[in-house]
Amino acid sequence: MKKALFIDRDGTVIAEPADEQIDSLEKLAFVPGAISALKALTGLGFDLVLATNQDGLGTASFPEETFWPAHEKMLSTLRGEGVAFDDQLIDRSFPHDNAPTRKPGTGMFGRYTGGEYDLAASYVIGDRVTDILLARNLGARGILLAPAAEGLRMLDEAGAADACALVTDSWAEIAEFIRRGERRVEIRRETRETQIIVRLDLDGRGDFNGEISTGLRFLDHMLAQIAHHGGVALAVDAKGDLDIDEHHTMEDVAITLGEAIDRALGSKAGIARYGFALPMDDCRALVLLDFGGRIDFEWDAEFRRERVGDVPTELFRHFFHSLCCSARCNLQISARGDNDHHKAEAIFKAFARALRMAVGRQGFGYDIPSSKGVL
Structure with missing residues:
Protein backbone atom coordinates (compact mmCIF):
# COMPACT_ATOMS: atom_id res chain seq x y z
CA MET A 1 0.00 0.00 0.00
CA GLU A 182 10.25 2.64 9.30
CA ARG A 183 12.33 0.56 11.69
CA ARG A 184 9.62 -0.02 14.32
CA VAL A 185 6.88 -2.58 13.72
CA GLU A 186 4.30 -4.78 15.37
CA ILE A 187 3.53 -8.09 13.67
CA ARG A 188 0.70 -10.45 14.60
CA ARG A 189 0.43 -14.05 13.44
CA GLU A 190 -2.50 -16.30 14.24
CA THR A 191 -2.86 -19.93 13.19
CA ARG A 192 -4.88 -22.84 14.52
CA GLU A 193 -1.90 -23.73 16.69
CA THR A 194 -0.44 -20.37 17.78
CA GLN A 195 -1.13 -16.70 18.46
CA ILE A 196 2.03 -14.58 18.20
CA ILE A 197 2.65 -10.85 18.69
CA VAL A 198 6.14 -9.46 18.05
CA ARG A 199 7.05 -5.82 18.59
CA LEU A 200 10.46 -4.73 17.35
CA ASP A 201 12.44 -1.50 17.17
CA LEU A 202 15.76 -1.96 15.39
CA ASP A 203 17.14 1.19 17.01
CA GLY A 204 16.41 -0.03 20.53
CA ARG A 205 14.11 2.89 21.28
CA GLY A 206 11.00 0.94 22.25
CA ASP A 207 9.44 1.12 25.71
CA PHE A 208 8.65 -2.60 25.63
CA ASN A 209 12.05 -4.30 25.81
CA GLY A 210 12.19 -7.41 27.99
CA GLU A 211 8.51 -8.37 27.68
CA ILE A 212 9.11 -11.87 26.31
CA SER A 213 6.80 -14.78 27.00
CA THR A 214 6.58 -17.85 24.76
CA GLY A 215 5.80 -20.59 27.26
CA LEU A 216 9.30 -21.99 26.66
CA ARG A 217 11.68 -20.56 29.24
CA PHE A 218 14.85 -21.39 27.35
CA LEU A 219 13.47 -19.77 24.19
CA ASP A 220 12.57 -16.68 26.28
CA HIS A 221 16.17 -16.62 27.48
CA MET A 222 17.53 -16.86 23.92
CA LEU A 223 15.20 -14.16 22.58
CA ALA A 224 16.36 -11.91 25.42
CA GLN A 225 19.91 -12.49 24.18
CA ILE A 226 18.88 -11.35 20.69
CA ALA A 227 17.42 -8.16 22.19
CA HIS A 228 20.39 -7.42 24.43
CA HIS A 229 23.26 -8.31 22.11
CA GLY A 230 21.42 -7.12 19.02
CA GLY A 231 20.82 -3.68 20.50
CA VAL A 232 17.13 -3.89 19.57
CA ALA A 233 13.95 -3.41 21.56
CA LEU A 234 11.96 -6.63 21.40
CA ALA A 235 8.71 -7.89 22.89
CA VAL A 236 7.26 -11.31 22.14
CA ASP A 237 3.95 -12.71 23.34
CA ALA A 238 3.34 -16.26 22.12
CA LYS A 239 0.62 -18.72 22.99
CA GLY A 240 0.96 -22.11 21.34
CA ASP A 241 -0.10 -25.73 21.56
CA LEU A 242 2.67 -26.74 23.92
CA ASP A 243 0.45 -29.52 25.21
CA ILE A 244 1.19 -31.25 21.88
CA ASP A 245 4.86 -30.26 21.49
CA GLU A 246 7.19 -27.28 21.05
CA HIS A 247 7.40 -27.32 17.25
CA HIS A 248 4.62 -24.91 16.28
CA THR A 249 5.58 -22.33 18.91
CA MET A 250 9.25 -22.32 17.92
CA GLU A 251 8.42 -22.18 14.21
CA ASP A 252 5.81 -19.44 14.40
CA VAL A 253 7.84 -17.25 16.74
CA ALA A 254 10.73 -17.50 14.26
CA ILE A 255 8.48 -16.70 11.28
CA THR A 256 6.95 -13.69 13.03
CA LEU A 257 10.31 -12.38 14.23
CA GLY A 258 11.76 -12.77 10.73
CA GLU A 259 8.84 -10.88 9.20
CA ALA A 260 9.24 -8.14 11.83
CA ILE A 261 12.92 -7.75 10.94
CA ASP A 262 12.14 -7.61 7.23
CA ARG A 263 9.33 -5.08 7.68
CA ALA A 264 11.34 -2.93 10.10
CA LEU A 265 14.23 -2.70 7.65
CA GLY A 266 11.93 -0.97 5.16
CA SER A 267 13.88 0.12 2.08
CA LYS A 268 17.13 -0.95 3.82
CA ALA A 269 18.62 2.43 2.94
CA GLY A 270 21.79 3.17 4.86
CA ILE A 271 22.22 -0.20 6.58
CA ALA A 272 25.52 -2.07 6.70
CA ARG A 273 23.71 -5.10 5.24
CA TYR A 274 26.32 -7.71 6.25
CA GLY A 275 27.08 -8.99 9.56
CA PHE A 276 30.00 -12.24 13.58
CA ALA A 277 31.85 -14.76 15.43
CA LEU A 278 32.18 -15.10 19.16
CA PRO A 279 33.54 -17.55 21.73
CA MET A 280 31.57 -18.68 24.77
CA ASP A 281 33.65 -20.71 27.19
CA ASP A 282 34.35 -24.01 25.41
CA CYS A 283 32.27 -23.08 22.34
CA ARG A 284 32.54 -20.82 19.36
CA ALA A 285 29.84 -19.74 16.95
CA LEU A 286 30.03 -18.14 13.54
CA VAL A 287 27.05 -16.37 11.97
CA LEU A 288 27.20 -14.86 8.49
CA LEU A 289 24.26 -12.68 7.54
CA ASP A 290 23.22 -10.75 4.44
CA PHE A 291 19.97 -8.80 4.12
CA GLY A 292 20.27 -8.72 0.34
CA GLY A 293 16.75 -10.06 -0.22
CA ARG A 294 17.80 -13.52 -1.42
CA ILE A 295 17.03 -16.50 0.80
CA ASP A 296 19.67 -19.11 1.51
CA PHE A 297 20.38 -21.07 4.69
CA GLU A 298 23.35 -23.14 5.84
CA TRP A 299 23.60 -24.93 9.22
CA ASP A 300 26.63 -26.68 10.65
CA ALA A 301 26.04 -27.44 14.32
CA GLU A 302 25.36 -30.69 16.15
CA PHE A 303 23.98 -31.27 19.64
CA ARG A 304 24.50 -34.32 21.83
CA ARG A 305 21.65 -33.70 24.22
CA GLU A 306 18.01 -34.16 23.22
CA ARG A 307 16.96 -30.96 24.99
CA VAL A 308 18.45 -27.79 26.40
CA GLY A 309 16.12 -26.66 29.14
CA ASP A 310 12.59 -27.11 27.82
CA VAL A 311 13.55 -26.83 24.11
CA PRO A 312 14.39 -29.82 21.88
CA THR A 313 17.81 -29.21 20.33
CA GLU A 314 16.54 -30.37 16.92
CA LEU A 315 14.37 -27.23 16.79
CA PHE A 316 17.27 -24.77 16.90
CA ARG A 317 18.05 -25.42 13.24
CA HIS A 318 14.37 -25.18 12.34
CA PHE A 319 14.01 -21.90 14.26
CA PHE A 320 16.77 -20.17 12.32
CA HIS A 321 15.72 -21.66 8.99
CA SER A 322 12.18 -20.34 9.51
CA LEU A 323 13.50 -16.93 10.56
CA CYS A 324 15.81 -16.82 7.53
CA CYS A 325 12.99 -17.46 5.06
CA SER A 326 10.67 -14.93 6.71
CA ALA A 327 13.36 -12.23 6.97
CA ARG A 328 14.39 -12.84 3.33
CA CYS A 329 18.08 -13.07 4.16
CA ASN A 330 21.14 -15.19 3.55
CA LEU A 331 22.04 -16.88 6.83
CA GLN A 332 24.94 -19.25 7.54
CA ILE A 333 25.48 -20.65 11.04
CA SER A 334 28.19 -22.93 12.37
CA ALA A 335 29.14 -23.83 15.92
CA ARG A 336 31.62 -26.05 17.72
CA GLY A 337 31.96 -27.04 21.39
CA ASP A 338 31.22 -29.60 24.09
CA ASN A 339 28.56 -27.93 26.23
CA ASP A 340 25.21 -27.86 24.40
CA HIS A 341 23.80 -25.04 26.52
CA HIS A 342 26.82 -22.88 25.72
CA LYS A 343 26.66 -23.88 22.07
CA ALA A 344 23.00 -22.87 21.70
CA GLU A 345 23.54 -19.62 23.57
CA ALA A 346 26.63 -18.81 21.50
CA ILE A 347 24.60 -19.25 18.30
CA PHE A 348 21.85 -16.90 19.47
CA LYS A 349 24.36 -14.32 20.70
CA ALA A 350 26.36 -14.49 17.48
CA PHE A 351 23.16 -14.07 15.49
CA ALA A 352 22.27 -11.06 17.63
CA ARG A 353 25.67 -9.47 17.03
CA ALA A 354 25.44 -10.16 13.30
CA LEU A 355 21.98 -8.57 13.31
CA ARG A 356 23.31 -5.53 15.16
CA MET A 357 26.07 -5.08 12.58
CA ALA A 358 23.87 -5.66 9.56
CA VAL A 359 20.98 -3.34 10.47
CA GLY A 360 23.22 -0.56 11.80
CA ARG A 361 23.05 2.82 10.10
CA GLN A 362 26.25 3.90 8.42
CA GLY A 363 26.89 7.43 9.61
CA PHE A 364 24.50 9.86 7.99
CA GLY A 365 24.28 8.00 4.69
CA TYR A 366 21.00 6.60 3.43
CA ASP A 367 22.17 4.92 0.25
CA ILE A 368 20.89 1.48 -0.67
CA PRO A 369 23.79 -0.93 0.09
CA SER A 370 23.80 -2.52 -3.35
CA SER A 371 25.32 -1.65 -6.71
CA LYS A 372 21.88 -2.42 -8.17
CA GLY A 373 20.31 0.44 -6.22
CA VAL A 374 17.61 -1.77 -4.73
CA LEU A 375 17.37 -4.69 -2.28
Whole structure:
Protein backbone atom coordinates (compact mmCIF):
# COMPACT_ATOMS: atom_id res chain seq x y z
CA MET A 1 0.00 0.00 0.00
CA LYS A 2 1.02 3.59 -0.59
CA LYS A 3 2.01 6.00 2.18
CA ALA A 4 1.78 9.78 2.30
CA LEU A 5 3.24 12.77 4.10
CA PHE A 6 0.52 15.42 4.36
CA ILE A 7 2.45 18.66 4.90
CA ASP A 8 1.04 22.01 5.94
CA ARG A 9 2.36 25.09 4.14
CA ASP A 10 2.23 28.34 6.15
CA GLY A 11 4.25 28.09 9.36
CA THR A 12 5.56 24.66 8.38
CA VAL A 13 7.30 24.89 4.99
CA ILE A 14 7.32 28.68 4.73
CA ALA A 15 7.24 31.20 7.56
CA GLU A 16 3.87 32.68 8.41
CA PRO A 17 3.78 36.50 8.78
CA ALA A 18 1.87 38.35 11.48
CA ASP A 19 -1.13 38.92 9.20
CA GLU A 20 -1.17 35.17 8.35
CA GLN A 21 -1.32 35.87 4.62
CA ILE A 22 1.59 35.35 2.22
CA ASP A 23 0.44 37.59 -0.60
CA SER A 24 3.73 38.92 -1.95
CA LEU A 25 7.20 37.68 -2.82
CA GLU A 26 8.60 39.92 -0.09
CA LYS A 27 6.80 37.83 2.53
CA LEU A 28 8.17 34.54 1.25
CA ALA A 29 10.73 32.91 3.57
CA PHE A 30 11.34 29.25 4.28
CA VAL A 31 11.17 27.78 7.75
CA PRO A 32 14.77 26.93 8.77
CA GLY A 33 15.68 23.36 7.85
CA ALA A 34 12.52 22.70 5.85
CA ILE A 35 14.16 22.40 2.44
CA SER A 36 16.95 20.04 3.51
CA ALA A 37 14.54 17.91 5.57
CA LEU A 38 12.05 17.59 2.72
CA LYS A 39 14.87 16.59 0.42
CA ALA A 40 15.96 13.95 2.93
CA LEU A 41 12.42 12.56 3.01
CA THR A 42 12.23 11.99 -0.74
CA GLY A 43 12.87 8.47 -1.89
CA LEU A 44 11.40 6.82 1.22
CA GLY A 45 8.25 5.65 -0.53
CA PHE A 46 5.96 8.46 0.68
CA ASP A 47 3.79 10.60 -1.59
CA LEU A 48 4.40 14.25 -0.66
CA VAL A 49 1.07 16.06 -0.36
CA LEU A 50 0.80 19.77 0.36
CA ALA A 51 -2.36 20.41 2.40
CA THR A 52 -3.18 23.98 3.36
CA ASN A 53 -6.05 26.25 4.44
CA GLN A 54 -5.94 29.60 2.62
CA ASP A 55 -8.66 31.74 4.16
CA GLY A 56 -10.82 33.36 1.48
CA LEU A 57 -8.49 32.67 -1.42
CA GLY A 58 -10.10 34.08 -4.54
CA THR A 59 -12.15 36.67 -2.66
CA ALA A 60 -11.52 40.39 -2.29
CA SER A 61 -9.67 39.75 0.97
CA PHE A 62 -7.18 37.44 -0.74
CA PRO A 63 -7.12 37.81 -4.54
CA GLU A 64 -5.76 34.96 -6.62
CA GLU A 65 -3.15 37.14 -8.29
CA THR A 66 -1.49 37.91 -4.94
CA PHE A 67 -1.32 34.25 -3.89
CA TRP A 68 0.14 32.40 -6.85
CA PRO A 69 3.47 34.26 -7.45
CA ALA A 70 4.76 33.48 -3.95
CA HIS A 71 3.30 29.97 -4.07
CA GLU A 72 4.92 29.16 -7.41
CA LYS A 73 8.22 30.63 -6.21
CA MET A 74 8.09 28.30 -3.22
CA LEU A 75 7.42 25.30 -5.46
CA SER A 76 10.15 26.18 -7.96
CA THR A 77 12.69 26.65 -5.16
CA LEU A 78 11.83 23.21 -3.78
CA ARG A 79 11.99 21.62 -7.21
CA GLY A 80 15.47 23.06 -7.61
CA GLU A 81 16.47 21.04 -4.54
CA GLY A 82 14.84 17.85 -5.80
CA VAL A 83 11.58 18.19 -3.85
CA ALA A 84 8.32 17.96 -5.78
CA PHE A 85 4.84 17.55 -4.30
CA ASP A 86 2.79 14.72 -5.73
CA ASP A 87 -0.44 16.56 -4.94
CA GLN A 88 -1.62 19.93 -3.66
CA LEU A 89 -4.78 20.32 -1.59
CA ILE A 90 -5.86 23.93 -1.00
CA ASP A 91 -9.01 24.85 0.90
CA ARG A 92 -10.26 28.38 0.23
CA SER A 93 -13.00 28.65 2.86
CA PHE A 94 -13.11 30.88 5.94
CA PRO A 95 -13.15 29.32 9.42
CA HIS A 96 -16.74 30.44 10.03
CA ASP A 97 -17.88 28.56 6.92
CA ASN A 98 -17.30 25.25 8.75
CA ALA A 99 -16.61 23.66 5.38
CA PRO A 100 -15.94 19.89 5.41
CA THR A 101 -12.94 20.53 3.19
CA ARG A 102 -11.22 22.74 5.73
CA LYS A 103 -8.64 21.12 7.97
CA PRO A 104 -9.11 19.30 10.30
CA GLY A 105 -11.98 18.09 8.16
CA THR A 106 -11.12 15.40 5.64
CA GLY A 107 -13.23 16.61 2.73
CA MET A 108 -10.14 17.41 0.61
CA PHE A 109 -8.60 13.99 1.21
CA GLY A 110 -11.06 11.70 -0.56
CA ARG A 111 -8.50 10.09 -2.85
CA TYR A 112 -6.45 9.07 0.20
CA THR A 113 -9.25 7.51 2.26
CA GLY A 114 -10.47 4.89 -0.21
CA GLY A 115 -8.17 2.09 0.90
CA GLU A 116 -5.27 2.61 -1.51
CA TYR A 117 -3.15 4.32 1.15
CA ASP A 118 -1.85 2.94 4.43
CA LEU A 119 -2.87 5.92 6.53
CA ALA A 120 -1.66 4.31 9.76
CA ALA A 121 1.87 4.46 8.27
CA SER A 122 1.38 8.03 6.99
CA TYR A 123 2.02 11.35 8.73
CA VAL A 124 0.50 14.82 8.93
CA ILE A 125 3.12 17.51 9.59
CA GLY A 126 2.06 20.98 10.66
CA ASP A 127 2.47 23.79 13.14
CA ARG A 128 -1.10 23.91 14.43
CA VAL A 129 -3.29 21.62 16.50
CA THR A 130 -5.69 21.43 13.56
CA ASP A 131 -3.00 19.48 11.72
CA ILE A 132 -2.81 16.97 14.56
CA LEU A 133 -6.60 16.71 14.66
CA LEU A 134 -6.51 16.09 10.91
CA ALA A 135 -4.08 13.24 11.55
CA ARG A 136 -6.53 11.75 14.04
CA ASN A 137 -9.42 12.11 11.60
CA LEU A 138 -7.43 10.43 8.83
CA GLY A 139 -6.11 7.65 11.07
CA ALA A 140 -2.55 8.90 10.46
CA ARG A 141 0.17 10.02 12.89
CA GLY A 142 0.67 13.70 13.61
CA ILE A 143 3.91 15.65 13.94
CA LEU A 144 3.68 19.12 15.49
CA LEU A 145 6.32 21.64 14.46
CA ALA A 146 6.53 23.75 17.62
CA PRO A 147 8.74 24.27 20.68
CA ALA A 148 8.21 21.28 22.95
CA ALA A 149 6.67 23.04 25.96
CA GLU A 150 4.38 25.20 23.86
CA GLY A 151 3.40 22.30 21.63
CA LEU A 152 2.56 20.01 24.54
CA ARG A 153 0.42 22.75 26.07
CA MET A 154 -1.45 23.21 22.78
CA LEU A 155 -2.06 19.50 22.47
CA ASP A 156 -3.24 19.19 26.06
CA GLU A 157 -5.70 22.07 25.68
CA ALA A 158 -7.11 20.53 22.51
CA GLY A 159 -7.15 16.96 23.85
CA ALA A 160 -5.08 15.89 20.86
CA ALA A 161 -1.97 14.43 22.49
CA ASP A 162 -2.93 10.86 21.58
CA ALA A 163 -2.78 11.68 17.86
CA CYS A 164 0.69 13.25 18.00
CA ALA A 165 3.81 11.13 17.54
CA LEU A 166 6.36 13.93 17.87
CA VAL A 167 6.58 17.54 19.04
CA THR A 168 9.67 19.44 17.93
CA ASP A 169 10.73 22.75 16.42
CA SER A 170 13.47 21.03 14.39
CA TRP A 171 12.84 19.90 10.82
CA ALA A 172 16.02 17.81 11.03
CA GLU A 173 14.52 15.89 13.94
CA ILE A 174 11.31 15.36 11.98
CA ALA A 175 13.21 13.91 9.03
CA GLU A 176 15.21 11.57 11.25
CA PHE A 177 12.11 10.49 13.16
CA ILE A 178 10.28 9.54 9.98
CA ARG A 179 13.32 7.74 8.60
CA ARG A 180 13.77 5.58 11.69
CA GLY A 181 10.02 5.24 12.06
CA GLU A 182 10.25 2.64 9.30
CA ARG A 183 12.33 0.56 11.69
CA ARG A 184 9.62 -0.02 14.32
CA VAL A 185 6.88 -2.58 13.72
CA GLU A 186 4.30 -4.78 15.37
CA ILE A 187 3.53 -8.09 13.67
CA ARG A 188 0.70 -10.45 14.60
CA ARG A 189 0.43 -14.05 13.44
CA GLU A 190 -2.50 -16.30 14.24
CA THR A 191 -2.86 -19.93 13.19
CA ARG A 192 -4.88 -22.84 14.52
CA GLU A 193 -1.90 -23.73 16.69
CA THR A 194 -0.44 -20.37 17.78
CA GLN A 195 -1.13 -16.70 18.46
CA ILE A 196 2.03 -14.58 18.20
CA ILE A 197 2.65 -10.85 18.69
CA VAL A 198 6.14 -9.46 18.05
CA ARG A 199 7.05 -5.82 18.59
CA LEU A 200 10.46 -4.73 17.35
CA ASP A 201 12.44 -1.50 17.17
CA LEU A 202 15.76 -1.96 15.39
CA ASP A 203 17.14 1.19 17.01
CA GLY A 204 16.41 -0.03 20.53
CA ARG A 205 14.11 2.89 21.28
CA GLY A 206 11.00 0.94 22.25
CA ASP A 207 9.44 1.12 25.71
CA PHE A 208 8.65 -2.60 25.63
CA ASN A 209 12.05 -4.30 25.81
CA GLY A 210 12.19 -7.41 27.99
CA GLU A 211 8.51 -8.37 27.68
CA ILE A 212 9.11 -11.87 26.31
CA SER A 213 6.80 -14.78 27.00
CA THR A 214 6.58 -17.85 24.76
CA GLY A 215 5.80 -20.59 27.26
CA LEU A 216 9.30 -21.99 26.66
CA ARG A 217 11.68 -20.56 29.24
CA PHE A 218 14.85 -21.39 27.35
CA LEU A 219 13.47 -19.77 24.19
CA ASP A 220 12.57 -16.68 26.28
CA HIS A 221 16.17 -16.62 27.48
CA MET A 222 17.53 -16.86 23.92
CA LEU A 223 15.20 -14.16 22.58
CA ALA A 224 16.36 -11.91 25.42
CA GLN A 225 19.91 -12.49 24.18
CA ILE A 226 18.88 -11.35 20.69
CA ALA A 227 17.42 -8.16 22.19
CA HIS A 228 20.39 -7.42 24.43
CA HIS A 229 23.26 -8.31 22.11
CA GLY A 230 21.42 -7.12 19.02
CA GLY A 231 20.82 -3.68 20.50
CA VAL A 232 17.13 -3.89 19.57
CA ALA A 233 13.95 -3.41 21.56
CA LEU A 234 11.96 -6.63 21.40
CA ALA A 235 8.71 -7.89 22.89
CA VAL A 236 7.26 -11.31 22.14
CA ASP A 237 3.95 -12.71 23.34
CA ALA A 238 3.34 -16.26 22.12
CA LYS A 239 0.62 -18.72 22.99
CA GLY A 240 0.96 -22.11 21.34
CA ASP A 241 -0.10 -25.73 21.56
CA LEU A 242 2.67 -26.74 23.92
CA ASP A 243 0.45 -29.52 25.21
CA ILE A 244 1.19 -31.25 21.88
CA ASP A 245 4.86 -30.26 21.49
CA GLU A 246 7.19 -27.28 21.05
CA HIS A 247 7.40 -27.32 17.25
CA HIS A 248 4.62 -24.91 16.28
CA THR A 249 5.58 -22.33 18.91
CA MET A 250 9.25 -22.32 17.92
CA GLU A 251 8.42 -22.18 14.21
CA ASP A 252 5.81 -19.44 14.40
CA VAL A 253 7.84 -17.25 16.74
CA ALA A 254 10.73 -17.50 14.26
CA ILE A 255 8.48 -16.70 11.28
CA THR A 256 6.95 -13.69 13.03
CA LEU A 257 10.31 -12.38 14.23
CA GLY A 258 11.76 -12.77 10.73
CA GLU A 259 8.84 -10.88 9.20
CA ALA A 260 9.24 -8.14 11.83
CA ILE A 261 12.92 -7.75 10.94
CA ASP A 262 12.14 -7.61 7.23
CA ARG A 263 9.33 -5.08 7.68
CA ALA A 264 11.34 -2.93 10.10
CA LEU A 265 14.23 -2.70 7.65
CA GLY A 266 11.93 -0.97 5.16
CA SER A 267 13.88 0.12 2.08
CA LYS A 268 17.13 -0.95 3.82
CA ALA A 269 18.62 2.43 2.94
CA GLY A 270 21.79 3.17 4.86
CA ILE A 271 22.22 -0.20 6.58
CA ALA A 272 25.52 -2.07 6.70
CA ARG A 273 23.71 -5.10 5.24
CA TYR A 274 26.32 -7.71 6.25
CA GLY A 275 27.08 -8.99 9.56
CA PHE A 276 30.00 -12.24 13.58
CA ALA A 277 31.85 -14.76 15.43
CA LEU A 278 32.18 -15.10 19.16
CA PRO A 279 33.54 -17.55 21.73
CA MET A 280 31.57 -18.68 24.77
CA ASP A 281 33.65 -20.71 27.19
CA ASP A 282 34.35 -24.01 25.41
CA CYS A 283 32.27 -23.08 22.34
CA ARG A 284 32.54 -20.82 19.36
CA ALA A 285 29.84 -19.74 16.95
CA LEU A 286 30.03 -18.14 13.54
CA VAL A 287 27.05 -16.37 11.97
CA LEU A 288 27.20 -14.86 8.49
CA LEU A 289 24.26 -12.68 7.54
CA ASP A 290 23.22 -10.75 4.44
CA PHE A 291 19.97 -8.80 4.12
CA GLY A 292 20.27 -8.72 0.34
CA GLY A 293 16.75 -10.06 -0.22
CA ARG A 294 17.80 -13.52 -1.42
CA ILE A 295 17.03 -16.50 0.80
CA ASP A 296 19.67 -19.11 1.51
CA PHE A 297 20.38 -21.07 4.69
CA GLU A 298 23.35 -23.14 5.84
CA TRP A 299 23.60 -24.93 9.22
CA ASP A 300 26.63 -26.68 10.65
CA ALA A 301 26.04 -27.44 14.32
CA GLU A 302 25.36 -30.69 16.15
CA PHE A 303 23.98 -31.27 19.64
CA ARG A 304 24.50 -34.32 21.83
CA ARG A 305 21.65 -33.70 24.22
CA GLU A 306 18.01 -34.16 23.22
CA ARG A 307 16.96 -30.96 24.99
CA VAL A 308 18.45 -27.79 26.40
CA GLY A 309 16.12 -26.66 29.14
CA ASP A 310 12.59 -27.11 27.82
CA VAL A 311 13.55 -26.83 24.11
CA PRO A 312 14.39 -29.82 21.88
CA THR A 313 17.81 -29.21 20.33
CA GLU A 314 16.54 -30.37 16.92
CA LEU A 315 14.37 -27.23 16.79
CA PHE A 316 17.27 -24.77 16.90
CA ARG A 317 18.05 -25.42 13.24
CA HIS A 318 14.37 -25.18 12.34
CA PHE A 319 14.01 -21.90 14.26
CA PHE A 320 16.77 -20.17 12.32
CA HIS A 321 15.72 -21.66 8.99
CA SER A 322 12.18 -20.34 9.51
CA LEU A 323 13.50 -16.93 10.56
CA CYS A 324 15.81 -16.82 7.53
CA CYS A 325 12.99 -17.46 5.06
CA SER A 326 10.67 -14.93 6.71
CA ALA A 327 13.36 -12.23 6.97
CA ARG A 328 14.39 -12.84 3.33
CA CYS A 329 18.08 -13.07 4.16
CA ASN A 330 21.14 -15.19 3.55
CA LEU A 331 22.04 -16.88 6.83
CA GLN A 332 24.94 -19.25 7.54
CA ILE A 333 25.48 -20.65 11.04
CA SER A 334 28.19 -22.93 12.37
CA ALA A 335 29.14 -23.83 15.92
CA ARG A 336 31.62 -26.05 17.72
CA GLY A 337 31.96 -27.04 21.39
CA ASP A 338 31.22 -29.60 24.09
CA ASN A 339 28.56 -27.93 26.23
CA ASP A 340 25.21 -27.86 24.40
CA HIS A 341 23.80 -25.04 26.52
CA HIS A 342 26.82 -22.88 25.72
CA LYS A 343 26.66 -23.88 22.07
CA ALA A 344 23.00 -22.87 21.70
CA GLU A 345 23.54 -19.62 23.57
CA ALA A 346 26.63 -18.81 21.50
CA ILE A 347 24.60 -19.25 18.30
CA PHE A 348 21.85 -16.90 19.47
CA LYS A 349 24.36 -14.32 20.70
CA ALA A 350 26.36 -14.49 17.48
CA PHE A 351 23.16 -14.07 15.49
CA ALA A 352 22.27 -11.06 17.63
CA ARG A 353 25.67 -9.47 17.03
CA ALA A 354 25.44 -10.16 13.30
CA LEU A 355 21.98 -8.57 13.31
CA ARG A 356 23.31 -5.53 15.16
CA MET A 357 26.07 -5.08 12.58
CA ALA A 358 23.87 -5.66 9.56
CA VAL A 359 20.98 -3.34 10.47
CA GLY A 360 23.22 -0.56 11.80
CA ARG A 361 23.05 2.82 10.10
CA GLN A 362 26.25 3.90 8.42
CA GLY A 363 26.89 7.43 9.61
CA PHE A 364 24.50 9.86 7.99
CA GLY A 365 24.28 8.00 4.69
CA TYR A 366 21.00 6.60 3.43
CA ASP A 367 22.17 4.92 0.25
CA ILE A 368 20.89 1.48 -0.67
CA PRO A 369 23.79 -0.93 0.09
CA SER A 370 23.80 -2.52 -3.35
CA SER A 371 25.32 -1.65 -6.71
CA LYS A 372 21.88 -2.42 -8.17
CA GLY A 373 20.31 0.44 -6.22
CA VAL A 374 17.61 -1.77 -4.73
CA LEU A 375 17.37 -4.69 -2.28
